[in-house]
Amino acid sequence: MKAKYDVGIIGGGIIGQSIAYQLAKENISVVVLEGNKVGAGATSAAAGMLGASSELENNDAFFQFAKESQQQYKTLRHDLTNLSQINIQYVDKGMYKLAFTEQEAYVLKTAMKEHHSLEWHSKQQVLAMEPNLSKEIVGGLYIPEDGHVSPKHVCAAFSKSASLLGAVIVENSPVHSIKKLGEEEYILFTNQSEYSCSHIVIANGVWSDYFFKQLDLEMKVKPVKGECLAVSSENISLEKTIFYDHCYIVPKGDGRLVVGATMVEDDWSTTPTVGGIQTLIEKITPILPAIKSAKLLETWAGLRPQTDDGKPYIGQHPNGENIYFATGHYRNGILLAPKTGTMVRDLILKRKLNEDYVKAFSITRNLAKAAR
Ligand SMILES: Cc1cc2nc3c(=O)[nH]c(=O)nc-3n(C[C@H](O)[C@H](O)[C@H](O)COP(=O)(O)OP(=O)(O)OC[C@H]3O[C@@H](n4cnc5c(N)ncnc54)[C@H](O)[C@@H]3O)c2cc1C
Structure with a gap:
């Protein structure tokens, strides 16, 4: 039956x-x-x-x-x-979207007009919170409600x-x-x-x-492949998720830093490529220079379902x-x-x-x- x-x-x-x-x-x-x-x-x-x-x-x-x-x-x-x-490992420490130029800062500040919970933090404020970030930043948009799980x-x-x-x-x-x-x-x-x-x-x-x-x-529904990597380092302290130029670093509760993610359209493969991982490392190193000496733990890829x-x-x-x-x-x-x-x-x-x-x-x- x-x-x-x-x-x-x-x-x-x-x-x-x-x-x-x-x-x-x-x-x-x-x-x-x-x-x-x-x-x-x-x-x-x-x-x-x-x-x-x-x-x-x-x-x-x-x-x-x-x-x-x-x-x-x-x-x-x-x-x-x-x-x-x-435990779903919910972390609600917020996110920084960084600006490296005055033009980028202007664009981020404009977003604050739409969303009242967002705050602009100066370079000094951001670095006081996240001392391992690049000293080249001009500031960051603080998004208190964007946590992670x-x-x-x-x-x-x-x-x-x-x-x-x-x-x-x-x-x-x-x-x-x-x-x-x-x-x-x-x-x-x-x-x-x-x-x-x-x-x-x-x-x-x-x-x-x-x-x-x-x-x-x-x-x-079409695939958009995304590649990621995870690292760990005792020398990096990071509280909040960091976002810059379509790239992010998410500090997980277990000490791993997850770095993502590439965007490759119409690719059904779920194996990360050397080129994809290289792009992520090149983008992320100027943001968090200490990541160069972090231990590489793993790389992976998945398919986002896009309409x-x-x-x-x-x-x-x-x-x-x-x-x-x-x-x-x-x-x-x-x-x-x-x-x-x-x-x-x-x-x-x-x-x-x-x-x-x-x-x-x-x-x-x-x-x-x-x-x-
Ligand atoms: C690299 C990367 C980073 C991402 N980061 C984020 C993020 O930070 N935040 C966020 O919100 N989202 C993120 N996403 C997007 C998020 O992962 C997806 O939107 C979400 O997982 C989609 O969930 P789903 O259940 O629809 O699909 P899936 O998790 O793909 O589940 C679909 C399931 O259907 C099963 N299946 C397929 N065909 C059949 C069938 N015929 N019969 C039975 N089962 C079938 C598959 O095996 C699969 O388990 C990310 C995605 C990627 C790839």
Whole structure:
């Protein structure tokens, strides 16, 4: 006999697991089918920055959604740890976006007009906080709310919490097809088994095109490869995340400094290249000169799921089928995971939604633009 569930989630990355957790909390029966190991995709490659203000420049619906998601981490850090006993390594010491020229300082100061929580710190103020940074800086934009987490631990904590609340998590089970049987019955097929579900959520990141095509939908999600490296050094003290020229250094709680990340479009490989790592080292050394003598611990790469306009697809199938999408979170899936979980929960439970978010993340928005 086929196992029966209210909701079947395809993909066990941070997005699928966040949705599973929120649904399981409501006593909805959920199965998550993960093709590999939980969190094995982009989630385990991420640096874990919760960069609402550092990543998103406009004060629009996307920014509001990101801020709400960032806020959710403040309660999730306790709820997930209490339930799963996994510490998500939440650090809220903020971030500096640095300026090396007056022109760069001007651009950063302009951003403060949009976002009131941001502060401009002079060179002396920044160096008093972070003495190992280059003496060539002219100052930095201090973003107090942009902290960071450990993505692998968040994903594992969502997964374990969902499972303790009754969700079934199945690893090494790629879904190869979805078949509609009746009004509210879909079958998810894997090579080993079949799962009968009333609702389906497609949350398989950069691989979502496979189901877009299967469902005759024209949306696209493309890979943007990102390479990172981690170092350690007893001679470097760094409190806050440092951001300059698309590069960042995240000081993790375990003493590692994570440096990222390159942006390579349409590249499906997940092996870091010498050239990619070299670029990062060249960019980061003038910012934190002492990094030259740090120990290189590891390098890695992952695939960010990018949509045409850089915003995720979070919404229902356009024909009103009980098929939902939560994919295309691009550079910010760790930041956006909590709010994506509650939004998909509310979509499935037919609760009141913020219409600005429904419009901003609608899966047909890019098609509508293209037709105009
Ligand atoms: C180098 C790098 C740095 C990043 N840094 C940050 C950061 O600092 N902050 C931030 O917010 N975001 C960051 N991101 C982005 C973030 O990692 C992603 O947006 C996020 O992980 C997407 O999560 P996901 O669950 O949608 O995808 P994934 O984590 O890729 O999960 C999708 C899962 O679906 C599974 N799957 C695929 N096909 C199937 C199938 N047919 N059946 C079943 N399962 C399937 C895969 O095995 C995978 O586990 C970074 C990304 C990279 C690459």
